[in-house]
Amino acid sequence: MSLTFSLNDGTEIPWLGFGTGTALYNKDSTEAVKAAIQTGITHLDGAQLYRNEESLGQGIKDSGVPRGKLYVTTKLEETPSAPTIKATLEISLKKLGLDYVDLFLIHSPFVATKEGKLKSWWKEMEEIKKEGLAKSIGVSNFTVEHLQIILEDATVVPAVNQIELHPYIWDTGSKIYDFCKEKGIVIESYGGLSPIVRAPGGTLDPVLANAAERLAKESGTAVSSGQVLSKWLIQKGVVVVTTSSKVSRIKEALSTASLPDLSADEISAIETEGLKVHKRFFMKHVFNE
Ligand SMILES: NC(=O)c1ccc[n+]([C@@H]2O[C@H](COP(=O)([O-])OP(=O)(O)OC[C@H]3O[C@@H](n4cnc5c(N)ncnc54)[C@H](OP(=O)(O)O)[C@@H]3O)[C@@H](O)[C@H]2O)c1
Incomplete structure (x- = not known):
């Protein structure tokens, strides 16, 4: 199912x-x-920080799938590696072997905030979009406060904010989610499987298992707790960024969009359990939590 937002x-x-x-x-x-890609993924999430843009580009090339059918993201490093943001993107494009990326994100507001450059960085991002080097521009790991600063002068509202999002971070995450929704900014989640991968054994586990069992009965296919977590995000209109070394898990992830919906009670139970704890696994230096 080729669901898009x-x-x-x-x-x-x-x-x-x-x-x-x-x-x-x-x-x-x-x-x-x-x-x-050969399993059906069309959206690739890269970053300058990941130090592997060349191989991302090579994987795209080797897949045999035309570039126009793929959606490619890269992100500006926390400390830019060239004098201008455009120059860093040009280096990325060369490594990726692409003429443009679909989405270019400011990976983190940390250094820009410290140096008082948040607004000027966003102006440079707007120029990049104007020139077509990135079809869309956005941010990552931005709090409401960071977004408010750039929105004061922005002529382009960020298209997305990519943040860690799962039920165990819903207490603070929901505030960013609500603000972004109001401003028309789509949330991309990362670390979405954290409750089962990085914090298993929590009180959310039985809630996820119950929902998975109900969805399995209704759909006639096996459903995992990980799929329930992704389904929770999809129903909130949130893009899911995940990864796996296993083709079976990629297939499972791809099939999640066509599962029956979680009920309002199941969603409420997931959020109620999630709100009982606060667990952040990434970017702690930005969020101070
Ligand atoms: N913007 C940012 O600051 C930022 C920060 C972090 C991540 N990201 C992006 O988000 C992507 C995904 O991040 P993530 O790795 O945190 O995603 P995730 O979806 O939370 O976790 C994926 C990992 O969980 C493992 N996994 C999946 N199902 C599992 C299960 N049932 N039991 C045990 N392990 C399981 C996978 O390993 P297997 O190989 O075994 O399936 C994979 O390594 C990153 O690659 C990156 O592109 C962005």
């Missing part, structure tokens, strides 16, 4: 992105990217 600039983003950070950080991602 509409961005505020008129483009569409595939709901599921395959990430080349975390497990593939600083590693050759060629084979993983090729396998993901």
